[in-house]
Amino acid sequence: MLRLAALLRFGSGRRCRDPSGGARVPSLCSAPPPQPVIAAKEPFPVELQAGKSYGWCSCGHSKRQPFCDGAHKKEAPGLAPLRFTPARDGPALLCGCKRTRSPPYCDGSHKRPEVQAAPLPPRA
Template structure:
């Protein structure tokens, strides 16, 4: 079991979301469907993070997996 997530990319993923829809953000960095979970976290200590969109629009999901505001980007990637 790894104690640190893999960095998928050092930039956020802009995603158009729909109000009321649930999205499952990949927290481990292993998913082939970034920024969303594909089940690759099995056998790690990570679980996907559920995000429910409050309104239609664009949000920025964290790509580096180091954010303090999971699942959204907080700019941490700039320091990596």
């Protein structure tokens, strides 16, 4: 019974394994992953360096937007940064709304009414 309670407590998102390290529970794994929060309603202009590895924040909780600061581990377990390495130096617009269909780059999705109407999370 205690084991079932632990499974249910940890059963959302991708935390679908028995917390004691046991078997994967498929019925718990089918829950959708947590949704990212909107960090900004516009893209972040950045200068990227060719060949350098970057971690784009996909959860929206990072205080180092648009890059990951590890906040997903506490705020959005199940989401992870998108690692990418640009092929050339230069400016880029990285998505701040976390709704792009072309991550990490802005595709204009931030202009959708539901994104523009959404509240922004409080920032410390």
